[in-house]
Amino acid sequence: MLEEAARKRAESDRPPAPSRMSASPGRLSLAGNLARGFLVSISEDGQLLELGAGVERVLAISARELRGKAVDALFARPADAKAVMVALAVQGGLTNHAVRLRAADGVVEATLSLSPRPGGLPGWEGLVSCAAPAAPPAGARPSQIPPPPGPEAGRVFDGTLQALLSAVEARDPYTAAHQRRVALLSSAVAQELGLPRDMVETVGRAGLVHDIGKLSVPAEILGKPGRLSPSEMEVVRGHAQAGYDILAKIEFDRPIARITLEHHERLDGSGYPRGLRGDSLLLESRVLAVADVVEAMASHRPYRPALGIDAALEEVQSHRGTRFEPGAVDACLRLFQSGRFRF
Incomplete structure (x- = not known):
């Protein structure tokens, strides 16, 4: 039929x-x-x-x-x-x-x-x-x-991530573009830190889908100009858990779901959704957190103009060792200050 x-x-x-x-x-x-x-x-x-x-x-x-x-x-x-x-x-x-x-x-x-x-x-x-x-x-x-094995597994893995990225892009092009840039910066920071190749690839691939949980956030909240209400902020903060819930259903051989869950956590426990701190966070999550903040502040959003790369780097540098992984902050600063990376 x-x-x-x-x-x-x-x-x-x-x-x-x-x-x-x-x-x-x-x-x-x-x-x-x-x-x-x-x-x-x-x-x-x-x-x-x-x-x-x-x-x-x-x-x-x-x-x-x-x-x-x-x-x-x-x-x-x-x-x-x-x-x-x-x-x-x-x-x-x-x-x-x-x-x-x-x-x-x-x-x-x-x-x-x-x-x-x-x-x-x-x-x-x-x-x-x-x-x-x-x-x-x-x-x-x-x-x-x-x-x-090998390249074939990588193609299936990347095809899965691409399908998920396309889902975000269809609904929210700004978030999709943010994810792509975070993937580039986070993998560059990981490489600058001298991390093993598989960790570099993992943090970059996690960057591609780290905000997929925003599919659960109403569009009128995501694109709202101005300050969000406390209840709206709670809805937005739910995207980390929502992203984990989506990705945990897929049997990745890398901790993509956990990195997604932890990318808004901070070293001092001030982050969300679980208030985790220090070494309880994956190193990949700590690297991604730095890249996420830098890209978000440096780029234009529907609800505010870009704050610029200088302000973004100052933000992570001012919280180096408290909120953000010191090595990741230093690597990020070196990449931009040397001109070896730019959005």
Whole structure:
């Protein structure tokens, strides 16, 4: 049924390149795609409602076997399924999102594009476009295929973060731009400190999504000019916990959720949401806290003009060793004063 409906839709909406999706994932162009992919429909609670006939050709698993199961059955790793469902819930759709699917004889690289089901029906439908399946490790059964090593794992990891960043960007471009700049500065500070490469990458990637909890804050509060009321401030402060709640559902192999939770904590216990202090905070969280404050003060916001980089650096320097990690403050100052970093 999905294939027939999509073909009819494609006849009246053919993009310039027949093998690519149009700008909206809900308007499918199937020419050349169904031969190497299949259609899928997913419920709001993460069940596979319907799959096109191509699923058997691509994954060597029948649509009947998958229909009605949790969406986890489609993916090589449960964490990937959770990431997709979180992104759908906060963003409303996906376009060309990189995924890895579980096949009967291996793993299949694919892209997933989903949009809300037509007619106001709950859930999403769209196209899975696949490459050739990869061979499983010797002696491994399909249900025991390990997560991809090295660069492949990085692509899945980064694809998940990109989907979450896109969710923020669709609702609040200012916050998305802030996250990107914080990611650049925090990773530069971590590198200046001489931290191991994996820590540098972790703090930068956490920077990309550290404010994702602001999706839970009403737009009229986020963009309100002037001072917030005490009750409004409490709502805004809830974004750190809300971000943790979103990211904790995804099985990252790095402490992305915890860094997100701790990025407004301070060394002296004056931060939020838990009033943690000192070494109870991850070093990555302490580095990100410095970058977050510097970028926020230096940049324009809908509710105030930019305060400038000099004021931002003075703020972290004046609280060096009390609120902010001394080494991170010193590294940040060196980067800007030497001209090796600028927004």
